[in-house]
Amino acid sequence: MMRVIGLAGWSGAGKTTLIARLIPELKRRGLGVSTLKHAHHAFDLDQPGKDSYLHREAGATEVLVASRLRWAIMHEQRGGDEPALVDLLPRLSPVDVVLVEGFKTERHAKIEVYRGGNEKPWLYPGDPDIVAVISDAGDSLSLPHAHLDNVSEAADLVLRFALPMDETLARLRAAR
Secondary structure (H helix, E strand, C coil), X not given: CCEEEEXXXXXXXXXXXXXHHHHHHHHHCCCCEEEEECCCCCCCCCCCCCHHHHHHHCCCCEEEEXXXXXXXXXXXXXXXXXXXXXXXXXXXXXXXXEEEECCCCCCCCEEXXXXXXXXXXXXXHHCCCEEEEEEXXXXXXXXXXXXXXXXXXXXXXXXXXXXXXXXXXXXXXXXX
């Protein structure tokens, strides 16, 4: 059964670093892991001058690039609305756990990643969807928590609070 958990926090909190450490820990535990990341600005996986880039620039809605090692689909929005998490999650192939980075305003179960030195406010007091915290900022939190440097405990929180895909999708649809 596919389960989903978000890792939300301000830029500079360490979300990407934590995910890069969580993936091998979860795989060590025998789980398949995928990630879904929100980007705040234009990004490009393609290189100017390459065939797939030329296809996309010529107006293709989707470009699928495949090789013996990997395949990827690029979908151009062409001025459309930014896709919501509820629209993106079903596009993933089945795995045990999906780690969602970003999408902090969406209504899915989330763990806040917080770095004290970042000097940003906490998200969790104002976000009822935050169920736990992974942080370097003390142990006097009202939510279950793990330290940023303790990957094993962080993975335990991920597995404890990740919700089944169907429940996550139902929550996201209800919030629309």
